Amino acid sequence: MKKLAIYLLAVVVLGGLALGVCQASESSPAPSKQSKYGGTFTFIRGQMPPQFGWTPTFAAGEAGPAYPCVECLVREDKKGQPQPHLATDWQIAPDSSSITLNLREGVKFHDGTDFNAEAVKYNLDLVMKQRPGELIGVKSVDVVDKYTVRLNLDFFSNNIWNRLASRIQISSPAHLAKGKDHCLFHPLGTGPFIFKDFERDVFVSYTRNDNYWQEGKPYLDSMKLVWIADPVTASASLRAGEADAFYPPYGRYKEAADLAKKGFDVNSTAGLIMGLAPDARDPKSIYNNPKVRKALGYTIDREALTEAMGYGFLETRTQFAPPGYLGYIEGLEREYNPEKARQLLSEAGHPDGFKTTVIADAAFVSRDIMAGIQAYLAAVGIDAKIDFADPGRYANWRRKTGWHGLMFMRNGGFPWIPNLMSFILDLDRNDYASMERPEGFQKVLDELLGARDSERQSELAQQATQMLFDHATFVPLYTSPQLCLTAPYVHDHGICEATIVQWTPENLWIEK
Numbered sequence: 001m002k003k004l005a006i007y008l009l010a011v012v013v014l015g016g017l018a019l020g021v022c023q024a025s026e027s028s029p030a031p032s033k034q035s036k037y038g039g040t041f042t043f044i045r046g047q048m049p050p051q052f053g054w055t056p057t058f059a060a061g062e063a064g065p066a067y068p069c070v071e072c073l074v075r076e077d078k079k080g081q082p083q084p085h086l087a088t089d090w091q092i093a094p095d096s097s098s099i100t101l102n103l104r105e106g107v108k109f110h111d112g113t114d115f116n117a118e119a120v121k122y123n124l125d126l127v128m129k130q131r132p133g134e135l136i137g138v139k140s141v142d143v144v145d146k147y148t149v150r151l152n153l154d155f156f157s158n159n160i161w162n163r164l165a166s167r168i169q170i171s172s173p174a175h176l177a178k179g180k181d182h183c184l185f186h187p188l189g190t191g192p193f194i195f196k197d198f199e200r201d202v203f204v205s206y207t208r209n210d211n212y213w214q215e216g217k218p219y220l221d222s223m224k225l226v227w228i229a230d231p232v233t234a235s236a237s238l239r240a241g242e243a244d245a246f247y248p249p250y251g252r253y254k255e256a257a258d259l260a261k262k263g264f265d266v267n268s269t270a271g272l273i274m275g276l277a278p279d280a281r282d283p284k285s286i287y288n289n290p291k292v293r294k295a296l297g298y299t300i301d302r303e304a305l306t307e308a309m310g311y312g313f314l315e316t317r318t319q320f321a322p323p324g325y326l327g328y329i330e331g332l333e334r335e336y337n338p339e340k341a342r343q344l345l346s347e348a349g350h351p352d353g354f355k356t357t358v359i360a361d362a363a364f365v366s367r368d369i370m371a372g373i374q375a376y377l378a379a380v381g382i383d384a385k386i387d388f389a390d391p392g393r394y395a396n397w398r399r400k401t402g403w404h405g406l407m408f409m410r411n412g413g414f415p416w417i418p419n420l421m422s423f424i425l426d427l428d429r430n431d432y433a434s435m436e437r438p439e440g441f442q443k444v445l446d447e448l449l450g451a452r453d454s455e456r457q458s459e460l461a462q463q464a465t466q467m468l469f470d471h472a473t474f475v476p477l478y479t480s481p482q483l484c485l486t487a488p489y490v491h492d493h494g495i496c497e498a499t500i501v502q503w504t505p506e507n508l509w510i511e512k
Helices: 002-012 060-066 119-129 161-166 230-238 253-261 290-299 304-310 336-347 365-381 391-401 417-425 440-449 454-471
Strands: 040-045 074-076 081-085 087-092 099-105 139-144 146-151 191-198 203-208 220-228 265-278 354-361 382-389 405-410 477-488
Touching: 002 417, 040 139, 074 161, 074 290, 081 087, 099 119, 119 139, 119 146, 119 304, 161 417, 203 265, 203 336, 203 417, 230 253, 253 265, 253 477, 290 365, 290 477, 304 365, 304 477, 354 365, 354 391, 365 391, 382 391, 417 440, 440 454
Parallel strands: 040 220, 354 382, 354 405
Antiparallel strands: 074 081, 087 099, 099 146, 139 146, 191 203, 203 220, 265 405, 265 477
16 A cells, blocks of 8 residues: 555656655764864855844744844753753742743843843843733733843743743843844844844854853854855855855755765754644534544555655654654554545545645645645545645735635644644634634643643643544644754754754854
């Protein structure tokens, strides 16, 4: 059956995609070496974001390019747990009414302004004004003393740590006071590198901060982020030695596989959850019947799909949580079984299948993969038209109108499950409106977001994962990882180790 499925994919996929794909090998950890000083690190990224300097409204794609210059209060480890950075430690009130953060002393912004509680309050107040709800659960910020701030809470949500570790970066208040237009393309923080120069759609450059608060760091003299939208051109530039690292767009795995064969290191972090989201909330929708939704879970051979089209990078996804992360349940899956799918469709009143449309985001989803999915659906009688929507139409369906009677090939979200489930399924967000939530799910999600210890988080996350699986709310297919290709002489960069935003420019060094 597996061979037949792979053959089916090969026939349908445009351009006769070869099944003999190359598997990117994981490089073994290099032995510990002595960090070296000097040099410039050049990092290719895709399209330039709308801005990378006005920190109060940062999105994930805007925060990453500013990371060498502007720092966060905390960082996350690989399990999503907060670790000290500009905040040295913290205490959560026993009644969850506040979080008190103790700040690092002796730190200065690049303009000479002191980093202290007043500066943090200025930043956080501006975030709450510019992006209400971004600081989840925080109603106000108090200065306790020069190096202590208290976040007063309406409610405690452990998603607060993700925000404090990624998009909420602390800028000099004096710099922010000059206004948004002044700051948009001029970040100014406490980081290991100082903003130097910028050319729109071409590059941003940074120079070493000789007064950085971590003694002896950074190691580099300078850093340059270069924007090259075309991944083929970017890949050629990396191979030619014009850059030291490349952050390819989602789905461009062929270039990554080719670079891996040339000896470049592949770094990856679990990225977008990709799968089918049927409209189950509309009573008139064919997907309102749970048997139809469950049939979808047996229809697609995830393993063959990812093997044929992922170049060794795509990972099959059988449940909402990816393997190795909070909420994952070993063995929870609907294995590929087209006979079972046809049986369920027949029991649901569709022995001859039906016609439908699948909406896919043209910017994030491979057309070859969608052709493969289309072939699997056709094999059980589901005649699916693929509508590749531009970002505007896709966002409108997702955030406003819903997709009545159709399926959504949804993407987005990262593997910290409280954040991922909240992002996609929290009713308060009114996002992905056509995805029906299981009865009682919101209560479990609210408890998960309020859980303070890892054991309780794990218990609730698995409960939520099981509910979504039993209800067939969503048909997970694969994880589309965020990749970064680095030259073998680049060390301790931290890119794609914990999150897509966070990296460690202060630790990065090059051995040439």
